Amino acid sequence: MYMTQGLRRAAKLKPNDIAMLGDGLSINWAEFQDRTAHLAGAFAKLGLKQGDRVAMLGLNSHRYVEFFYGSFWAGVAAVPLNIRWAVAEHIYALNDCGARALIVDDAFAGIAADITAGVPSIEVLIHATDGAPADNMHSHDDLIANHAAVPDALLSGDDLAGVFYTGGTTGFPKGVMLPHRGLWTSSIGFADAARLTPDDINLHAAPMFHIAGCAAAFNQVILGGTQTFIPGFEPKVFLKAVETYRPTNTLLVPTMIGMLLQEPALETADTSSLGQMFYGASPMTQAILKEAMEKLPGTKFVHLYGQTELSPLVTALGPEYHVLEGPNAEKIQSVGRPVVTVEVEIVDENDKEVPRGTVGEVRARGANTMLGYWNKPEQTAATLKDGWVHTGDGGYMDEDGFIYIVDRVKDMIITGGENVFSAEVENAVMQFPGLSECAVIGVPDEKWGEAVHAIVVPREGQTPDPDALIAHCRNLIAAFKCPRTVEVRAEALPKSGAGKIQKFELRAPHWEGHEKGVS
């Protein structure tokens, strides 16, 4: 079970078919394999050794796929970086995993020096660009052109394929170590759940650094399908790409689907190629589904639920449950059923399975489980127990095996499809002078599903300025994680007997009359 298998297979079966299609770009499978083997050759010449970590910070492009497959071929671990992170977060993650190389694209070349200044382990800087590389950087394309191919390292099974950073409850991102078996298994489970075929054409619109974006790339390679790209999601750009490349499927987060449905150009755009749309991060409401069915009449929807620690796919809710009427209609608030690659249980705090309909923690296992968190044995032991990944999500399973997520045990906010761990934001907030305590919660938001809201209690005699507090956070963490609103309270926050802040009490007044968007 090695990630290069699909590439090698497709290059043999259909060398002249198109693997990647972009703006003025068409790379067939023979070329894709060739570029991969040459990029791996360049990695070796630049001194990178098997097991080293190579990071990428960039928007969607064919070079992102080449970064992954070049890494797999070379036997180095790929580390995709969150494009919304602040420089300090990039520095944290790169130091955490001791990355030796960093690839940036044009959008991020400007901050590369700021990042590498804080990361002594980085020896190699690569610029993934159509033009000339920036100073002190190698050109991605020149590296491929000027270096000989090397043999495939053929890492497989439990061998480390990549380190994927996810928000951390302790206030710092955690590097999830995913093995070849994990990424491969999740991809084949995705392919089965979505009934993908080699004739499928995927459009990468959601960010490719995200494990869901990676998964879309990987299953296209395993099946031998085609992938196309837009740098990032913007409704008009998305629609133009759909008309140009005629993709058969795409993966979006619900916020993007919402933006798309509100785009006037959707009415006249030809989206007839788009047979399937995959989405995750939160369920679709009947209202949104109704609108989507009207505005995208030829498109079927598949809801995918997972998490990085599971490479990521856990459950899927297929098109047959995206209906407005009939017995299946009630399942739309679920995240579907476990895909064929995964076994799921709902357990109590003693890891005993609970009866159907009872809320407990969702745990999952299969060949898609992570190896652990990079350099965090204690957190690994807390999450990966007896082979099960404990998701931290509260949910229940109905009699038919559908899973409903009702709460995030790990206290996470989902805003615009991005996971924000409260603890990480609280950590940043509390570095602001003059605070005695704080709690960060998600509050309902029309556009983003949830918005990050901070409640702070000043020290005696202090009067913190909300705007200054938000600006302070922006220096420390990604903009999307920063509080959008700040509430200053005089009295202490409500606490349990054990002294734990009772967040449900803080959330209650905000969520009255709303359904909390979860999954």
Next chain:
Amino acid sequence: MYMTQGLRRAAKLKPNDIAMLGDGLSINWAEFQDRTAHLAGAFAKLGLKQGDRVAMLGLNSHRYVEFFYGSFWAGVAAVPLNIRWAVAEHIYALNDCGARALIVDDAFAGIAADITAGVPSIEVLIHATDGAPADNMHSHDDLIANHAAVPDALLSGDDLAGVFYTGGTTGFPKGVMLPHRGLWTSSIGFADAARLTPDDINLHAAPMFHIAGCAAAFNQVILGGTQTFIPGFEPKVFLKAVETYRPTNTLLVPTMIGMLLQEPALETADTSSLGQMFYGASPMTQAILKEAMEKLPGTKFVHLYGQTELSPLVTALGPEYHVLEGPNAEKIQSVGRPVVTVEVEIVDENDKEVPRGTVGEVRARGANTMLGYWNKPEQTAATLKDGWVHTGDGGYMDEDGFIYIVDRVKDMIITGGENVFSAEVENAVMQFPGLSECAVIGVPDEKWGEAVHAIVVPREGQTPDPDALIAHCRNLIAAFKCPRTVEVRAEALPKSGAGKIQKFELRAPHWEGHEKGVS
């Protein structure tokens, strides 16, 4: 990647849906899991330990599936025995792997004592029967009823799942050790290639001891589909089962398809449920396809190629290539393209890939590779090199990645879908008194594709009796392996410079005007 995963998943998702359907029988997923866990409990009480080998000798039934899953659950290795073997071959295989338990059904209970008399390691005898067990045997159903469930041993990945015996070039069957990852991966590859869904109903008509029959059972469990059974293939019984159970698919060998097409009852039988028919062991001719399309108008065909050492699936040729006209029609003589789980290369004797269209040895790798041959390190090393299984089949790959098998490097005869290794037959023949040398080859046969033909050279002054020679072989090897015809020659057999018998010279006159059926 553990074989019990699919069972555990289906038992959660659809406890009340039918898993296995038979004559007066309906077992749902909750019951199937329950029976599995109880059978494993019985194995433990009977003293079987993790890693022990448990064999089964029986016709197709739900108890055959329970034998596999009970073994997986208990952590013992399942050893399915070839129902066509002679007692001596059962004794050889059971001693070879040191089996500690043997399950027999009604068809084989009568020879159980003969077998166990030759296998001192067997301590437990189980009778899989609807009635009362034979003397000195435990009843399969009573064991399940009277023993408590035990926890799943949860073997996975490289852990041994079963030992599957295959003909041996050295004259003895070899025990192919297949790990959990192998059987699981091959099944998911099968499911993808055949576009199986949880709504599929499989009819087991080909023998379930065979790895292809096992695979059909395993992928139904992984997907959560239904399986139904007839004890063995007989055209009328098959058609009645199709009308009764309404299976959506079945796996046959070409000889069975030929028998089915000649069955008059086919004209009036309702085979409309049968959306897909899988077959292997040799390609379909245009003539047979034409007849099949006329007589089974609603059925699509999928050709599967594999071998035990690859768990077993390697390539598949889908319905789109089972056509009489158009550009795809020419592919029907191929075995199709590698499935998504496998990488295939055609290599020369130095393991270098050869150009397209050039004949070489077919080799394959993926998570479906065997661990090796039981207790045969040298043969393992010769077959499993650098992670590739060398199939022993000669073939070429066309420009589109389709593979054509043109010869069996390992000198095998395929008769009625069964592999017969010449060396094994020659070994038996040469034990007949008065022979100086012999060669066993496949010759064309209307019904069986190939028939086993022996050419013998007597010692001076001897005149061996062909009938006595055939009778002698029947005491040593399975009837299907025994020569059907014997030719006595006075002169020595043609040999190469190195002294190897030139079988192609012996075959040539028999095959003039015939196409040799291969794959």
